[in-house]
Amino acid sequence: MLLSLLAAAAAxxxxxxxxxxxxxxxxxxxxxxxxxxxxxxxxxxxxxxQLAPGWAPVHIANIAAFADARFWDGAGINRVQDNYxxxxxxxxxxxxxxxxxxxxAEYQRPLAGTGFRALGFPDAYARQTGHAGGWPVATxxxxxxxxxxxxxxxxxxxxxxxxxxxxxxxxxxIGHAPRHLDRNVALVGRVVDxxxxxxxxxxxxxxxxxxxxxxxxxxxxRIRRGDPDAGAPAWQYLSTDSPAFATYARARANRHDAxxxxxxxxxxxxxxxxxxxxxxxx
Amino acid sequence: MLLSLLAAAAAxxxxxxxxxxxxxxxxxxxxxxxxxxxxxxxxxxxxxxQLAPGWAPVHIANIAAFADARFWDGAGINRVQDNYxxxxxxxxxxxxxxxxxxxxAEYQRPLAGTGFRALGFPDAYARQTGHAGGWPVATxxxxxxxxxxxxxxxxxxxxxxxxxxxxxxxxxxIGHAPRHLDRNVALVGRVVDxxxxxxxxxxxxxxxxxxxxxxxxxxxxRIRRGDPDAGAPAWQYLSTDSPAFATYARARANRHDAxxxxxxxxxxxxxxxxxxxxxxxx
Numbered sequence: 001m002l003l004s005l006l007a008a009a010a011a012x013x014x015x016x017x018x019x020x021x022x023x024x025x026x027x028x029x030x031x032x033x034x035x036x037x038x039x040x041x042x043x044x045x046x047x048x049x050q051l052a053p054g055w056a057p058v059h060i061a062n063i064a065a066f067a068d069a070r071f072w073d074g075a076g077i078n079r080v081q082d083n084y085x086x087x088x089x090x091x092x093x094x095x096x097x098x099x100x101x102x103x104x105a106e107y108q109r110p111l112a113g114t115g116f117r118a119l120g121f122p123d124a125y126a127r128q129t130g131h132a133g134g135w136p137v138a139t140x141x142x143x144x145x146x147x148x149x150x151x152x153x154x155x156x157x158x159x160x161x162x163x164x165x166x167x168x169x170x171x172x173x174i175g176h177a178p179r180h181l182d183r184n185v186a187l188v189g190r191v192v193d194x195x196x197x198x199x200x201x202x203x204x205x206x207x208x209x210x211x212x213x214x215x216x217x218x219x220x221x222r223i224r225r226g227d228p229d230a231g232a233p234a235w236q237y238l239s240t241d242s243p244a245f246a247t248y249a250r251a252r253a254n255r256h257d258a259x260x261x262x263x264x265x266x267x268x269x270x271x272x273x274x275x276x277x278x279x280x281x282x
Numbered sequence: 283m284l285l286s287l288l289a290a291a292a293a294x295x296x297x298x299x300x301x302x303x304x305x306x307x308x309x310x311x312x313x314x315x316x317x318x319x320x321x322x323x324x325x326x327x328x329x330x331x332q333l334a335p336g337w338a339p340v341h342i343a344n345i346a347a348f349a350d351a352r353f354w355d356g357a358g359i360n361r362v363q364d365n366y367x368x369x370x371x372x373x374x375x376x377x378x379x380x381x382x383x384x385x386x387a388e389y390q391r392p393l394a395g396t397g398f399r400a401l402g403f404p405d406a407y408a409r410q411t412g413h414a415g416g417w418p419v420a421t422x423x424x425x426x427x428x429x430x431x432x433x434x435x436x437x438x439x440x441x442x443x444x445x446x447x448x449x450x451x452x453x454x455x456i457g458h459a460p461r462h463l464d465r466n467v468a469l470v471g472r473v474v475d476x477x478x479x480x481x482x483x484x485x486x487x488x489x490x491x492x493x494x495x496x497x498x499x500x501x502x503x504r505i506r507r508g509d510p511d512a513g514a515p516a517w518q519y520l521s522t523d524s525p526a527f528a529t530y531a532r533a534r535a536n537r538h539d540a541x542x543x544x545x546x547x548x549x550x551x552x553x554x555x556x557x558x559x560x561x562x563x564x
Binding site: 080082083105107119121122123124125150151152160161162175176177178179180182183184195196199200201202203252253255258259260261262263264265266267268270271 | 362364365387389401403404405406407432433434442443444457458459460461462464465466477478481482483484485534535537540541542543544545546547548549550552553
């Protein structure tokens with residue numbers, strides 16, 4: 001008991017990054033290879049996405065079908081809207097036969113069974129926010145949970161309500177969390193590596209950040225499901241059930257590292273990003 | 283009365299952008315030319331910043347002194363950290379004599395007299411959030427208010443606490459609002475035009491997004507206080523006291539335009555950005 005108090009006192013002065021660096025190996029969880037989607041741009045740069053099949057299974061089955069059919073090979077990034085989203089793919093071409101043309105609105109699911117842990121701070125959009133199974137999640141207090149539009153989250157482009165989009169076009173958030181999109185679009189995952197290959201692209205000059213001239217589209221060589229045996233790196237996330245994550249979240253809300261004068265005493269869910277890392281060799 | 287009810291009903295289906303477009307001329311406020319700071323990059327692109335002298339007067343007097351002394355001419359953008367900040371200037375050179383070397387910690391001020399209007403939604407960081415005199419503001423419920431680190435806000439780089447920075451280096455937020463910086467750094471304004479010339483820059487490869495090689499710094503031709511007579515455009519903001527702003531804020535929190543299935547019923551202060559425009563000719 002004394003030791004854990006001392007450990008807590010020591011942790012109080014660590015930065016969030018230091019807490020993550022000191023997390024025990026047991027707190028890290030492998031991301032399943034089939035849950036990785038790797039976009040290789042024509043210039044050779046890659047963007048790695050972790051899919052969230054527990055939250056949008058039909059949309060994600062569609063995305064797997066698009067990838068397996070090489071549907072996106074030669075497509076492009078067609079929209080870069082500042083402080084909002086980068087979007088890619090092609091909703092104008094016929095989808096492969098395995099794609100469900102009208103997926104259900106997978107905008108929320110029962111919270112039960114997700115392992116949700118509340119952060120405990122007030123939120124403008126939801127009854128509670130927190131994390132579940134490595135994802136940022138919000139809840140209405142009535143047993144429903146949904147993924148949150150934090151920076152780097154990936155969703156399915158769609159047309160006007162109530163269409164849900166097939167997954168032929170995907171977007172990633174590159175600005176302040178557009179939480180008004182929560183429960184209005186299917187979120188399917190997050191960028192785990194290479195976000196800067198999207199967020200630093202030139203902004204589109206057309207309405208909604210679309211590149212008015214298709215010649216400006218950023219060409220995509222291919223998008224494949226990840227397979228570490230095929231050379232894609234393996235990734236891990238810090239378990240959001242772990243004591244290390246709880247300590248990290250407290251530190252994000254109460255910064256005591258040297259730069260800070262005044263800890264906030266709170267944090268919004270998008271300012272408590274789930275730590276990610278390449279799986280150590282061995 | 284009937285007409286205003288009808289107008290309210292009609293407004294309920296308008297998008298936030300439509301509400302702003304229909305705002306009466308009387309709802310727009312001029313930004314004083316001396317409150318504009320125009321950064322011209324070596325490639326000719328410009329970034330226009332509105333300063334907030336009501337919130338950090340000593341820091342802003344310093345910034346004016348740096349600009350008037352042409353201190354930043356030939357300096358560079360030295361840091362681009364994804365989902366965080368872009369930083370520029372030069373804290374290594376001697377400041378002009380007119381610069382106060384140790385400004386006070388202008389991190390908050392009395393809320394009285396600012397015209398604060400609460401948004402009315404819960405917040406993880408503050409007792410209340412809202413707007414005052416065209417700025418995003420938070421309060422502790424004890425009479426103190428402070429500017430909020432929303433996307434595009436500009437602050438003063440500093441070293442470790444309790445140093446406050448002279449203003450020789452400034453930063454702009456280019457990611458999810460880093461609200462943990464609120465009341466830990468002096469905010470001095472916001473980017474009103476040209477944010478994409480900062481947010482789309484290549485990310486820095488060193489620690490904290492610093493460009494490890496100074497040769498990668500993005501060169502700044504000059505930074506001057508704005509003067510429309512000298513060719514800088516005049517800008518206006520939508521008065522945050524106006525009925526039009528209140529209607530706009532409600533619409534941001536309750537999206538009923540065609541794309542949306544489910545209005546959020548709330549919005550965080552950084553998702554209710556103050557509308558800005560070039561002052562119409564005439």
